[in-house]
Amino acid sequence: YSLEHELQQRKVDRDITEFWFYMNTKLERLKTNGNHEVAGDILKRAQDYQRTLRNDMQALYDTDEMDKWREKEGKELGELVQKRLHYIQNPKDCSKAKKIVCNLSKGCGYGCQLHHVTYCLITAYALERTLVLESKGWRYAAAGWESVFLPLSNNCIDRQGQGARHWSDPRNLVNEMAIEMPIIDSLHPRPDFLPLAVPEDLAPRLTKLHGNPSVWWIGQIVKYLTRPQPHLQKDIESVNQRLKFSGPIVGVHVRRTDKVGTEAAFHGIDEYMKHVEEYFDLLETRQTVEKRKIFLASDDPSVATEARQKYPHYEIINDPDITQSAGLNKRYTDESLRGIILDIHFLSLCDYLVCTFSSQVCRVAYEMMQTMYGDASPRFKSLDDIFYFGGQNAHNEEVVERHVAQSNMEIDLEPGDLIGIAGNHWDGFSKGLNRRTGKTGLYPSYKTKDHVTTSKMPLYHQVR
């Protein structure tokens, strides 16, 4: 099948989703403010329609015999990237290898720090250098990164006494042995290889394979960084057995404590469970589900108690000890590090994720999930943000259908316009800046498609 076929199939899928977001929001509003009975009836029937459409789409995917190809292609591309990372991280002679130096002193949580190292490894890949991570005294584990994850290199884990120059125009740094990176937010000048860009040479294959190439690419970087030490691997396996972790299962991440009111809004458990219910309602039209199951991760222990009370027909899997060590006052300990690694691991193994993408915890889980399927990009529902990488370069969408603003809240669109997207309101509309007209406002989400940004990175011909 052609690239066009894959893109068109994904477009129809997305159109169904956006159409349903629109109808659902409008009908819910009408049910509350207008004719409760009529709107409720239409809502119920429309929901059935929507399920059928989704099943029709799924049947198309199932019969196009591309599933095997997707799986194989995803695996092959993943292996290629892992080999390239292995290559830059294990130079023949460490003393002669050019390096990128990063440390973990960024004062933030695990997901945020992991993303900091992710950006460092992307920089190393883009400049064909070896990443040296200085992590002793890490706030989560004083012994450093290697207390839980494999060292980033077998033979090159320190800067060999080389002084490092701070990041500046990369053209002036070509001959420097070591370059030290600041946090992404204070990076200047900003190179074009930062997320959401993907390597140009991989882009054609990735665009055919995946609905969100940038998250796939970030997922591969995270995968390399978080290869577990044998003791962590054993721990993961034994927790897996103890929790009797198995699918079908939806991962729910509820971020509370210090995040609420500062960086994100409060969302009640019902808001998450509404989407879990929708997931299982759809699944049950295709197969029998003996018991509806969720894996619940949170930094607030009361969430699990409330979920068990309100949803007794669900099997709710979580590890209460982990949640106890996740709250703000116990956060920066080895125990809490183990907890967040395990929680993210199990979230990433779920069939579907319901969470807030404002949290780096859920974004990491979503990134890791991509390494396990051909294309897992549609397997999520975020209650707030669309996927993003903190400190990313501009995220653009491309207009595919003309739009004339219907109110002063909306903006005009012409095919080919680039829109800097600020967010999807999950009601059929997104908000963004039309770069041609300079106007910011709402537009129907289905009239745009994602614009994949590429960056020329080394081709790594040495790696087969």
Ligand code: GDP
């Ligand atoms: P963000 O603040 O949610 O964007 O994510 P960060 O990872 O940067 O910081 C939040 C930190 O809170 C995590 O790294 C954990 O230490 C803790 N935390 C938040 N949610 C959970 C959870 O579901 N499980 C566990 N074990 N810890 C959590």
